[in-house]
Amino acid sequence: xxxxxxxxxxxxxxxxxxxxxxxxxxxxxxxxxxxxxxxxxxxxxxxxxxxxxxxxxxxxxxxxxxxxxxxxxxxxxxxxxxxxxxxxxxxxxxxxxxxxxxxxxxxxxxxxxxxxxxxxxxxxxxxxxxxxxxxxxxxxxxxxxxxxxxxxxxxxxxxxxxxxxxxxxxxxxxxxxxxxxxxxxxxxxxxxxxxxxx
Amino acid sequence: xxxxxxxxxxxxxxxxxxxxxxxxxxxxxxxxxxxxxxxxxxxxxxxxxxxxxxxxxxxxxxxxxxxxxxxxxxxxxxxxxxxxxxxxxxxxxxxxxxxxxxxxxxxxxxxxxxxxxxxxxxxxxxxxxxxxxxxxxxxxxxxxxxxxxxxxxxxxxxxxxxxxxxxxxxxxxxxxxxxxxxxxxxxxxxxxxxxxxxxxxxxxx
Numbered sequence: 576x577x578x579x580x581x582x583x584x585x586x587x588x589x590x591x592x593x594x595x596x597x598x599x600x601x602x603x604x605x606x607x608x609x610x611x612x613x614x615x616x617x618x619x620x621x622x623x624x625x626x627x628x629x630x631x632x633x634x635x636x637x638x639x640x641x642x643x644x645x646x647x648x649x650x651x652x653x654x655x656x657x658x659x660x661x662x663x664x665x666x667x668x669x670x671x672x673x674x675x676x677x678x679x680x681x682x683x684x685x686x687x688x689x690x691x692x693x694x695x696x697x698x699x700x701x702x703x704x705x706x707x708x709x710x711x712x713x714x715x716x717x718x719x720x721x722x723x724x725x726x727x728x729x730x731x732x733x734x735x736x737x738x739x740x741x742x743x744x745x746x747x748x749x750x751x752x753x754x755x756x757x758x759x760x761x762x763x764x765x766x767x768x769x770x771x772x773x
Numbered sequence: 774x775x776x777x778x779x780x781x782x783x784x785x786x787x788x789x790x791x792x793x794x795x796x797x798x799x800x801x802x803x804x805x806x807x808x809x810x811x812x813x814x815x816x817x818x819x820x821x822x823x824x825x826x827x828x829x830x831x832x833x834x835x836x837x838x839x840x841x842x843x844x845x846x847x848x849x850x851x852x853x854x855x856x857x858x859x860x861x862x863x864x865x866x867x868x869x870x871x872x873x874x875x876x877x878x879x880x881x882x883x884x885x886x887x888x889x890x891x892x893x894x895x896x897x898x899x900x901x902x903x904x905x906x907x908x909x910x911x912x913x914x915x916x917x918x919x920x921x922x923x924x925x926x927x928x929x930x931x932x933x934x935x936x937x938x939x940x941x942x943x944x945x946x947x948x949x950x951x952x953x954x955x956x957x958x959x960x961x962x963x964x965x966x967x968x969x970x971x972x973x974x975x976x977x978x
Binding site for chain 2: 640641643650662664666726727729730731
């Protein structure tokens with residue numbers, strides 16, 4: 576039952592990601608900074624990450640020794656996402672279809688890389704990755720919020736300011752969710768220990 | 774572990790290189806500043822743009838016969854923010870050109886990117902209200918929308934329609950050398966720098 580529901584959700588996210596990558600929806604999403612940064616890129620990234628998380632990995636293969644703790648994989652994914660937060664790259668994607676294609680390919684690759692590498696990493700690797708993402712997103716959000724000039728030629732100033740606020744909001748939600756998740760996992764008492772203390 | 778270290782280092786180096794490429798060696802963060810840097814390094818030939826000036830005469834954005842250096846900006850006359858600042862900068866530039874007797878060396882051109890509304894009558898009135906002298910300062914209504922679109926692309930001007938018939942757009946002083954090449958893009962807060970660049974370009978060729 577749960578597996579079926581998961582499969583439906585995954586298929587939904589995947590079709591949404593495919594639609595967001597292709598015209599006419601991609602054209603519409605790229606027209607606004609807010610939808611490019613907070614709808615198109617995250618949807619494509621999350622779809623690629625959650626689909627690749629389903630891939631069953633052989634436990635010990637040669638190539639996995641190149642990706643211990645998922646460190647290079649997670650780093651790659653963080654760098655790609657940071658790249659597509661800079662005004663010059665966003666402008667490029669809005670103005671040039673070659674840039675747009677490059678963006679989609681790289682974000683899909685980053686998602687796959689994160690989906691595979693996340694499982695290999697320990698709590699420390701996860702903390703490093705999530706912390707890095709939150710810090711990057713807050714920085715970009717503050718830059719867009721506080722700039723008095725338009726940083727992208729393709730986008731209006733209002734759009735930029737709202738995108739900045741939304742980026743900060745999203746990263747706060749991301750940080751809190753992750754911390755709650757970690758706390759929930761670590762603070763849950765083991766049933767046996769509970770009985771003993773009675 | 775060693776392999777992972779190597780892979781991580783490779784990813785890091787590739788990332789730094791990608792960012793260096795994107796930001797022209799960590800010097801620019803916006804498409805606008807990248808463009809200014811690229812133009813200063815390698816001037817770009819501009820496409821021909823023909824229009825009607827404030828006196829109803831056919832004029833070109835760059836008159837190759839007279840070989841004056843041109844300082845050009847792009848506006849729409851109903852603009853209440855950026856363009857009015859540009860208008861007063863151009864008034865000051867016009868006075869400076871007269872004071873320094875540069876009438877034969879430097880020409881000012883204001884191009885409307887909203888030619889449908891900025892008709893010859895409108896730009897005539899606009900030029901009159903700003904005291905534009907046609908010999909020094911041409912206000913141009915482009916005739917061919919396709920040619921205008923091409924020019925905007927080459928000059929890197931983006932004008933996005935906004936509510937109430939307004940536009941949101943970027944603005945700068947674009948300096949065209951005597952060979953008809955876009956040679957410098959200078960921030961609108963520095964008209965003096967634009968004039969100095971124009972003088973240098975006039976003397977250089």
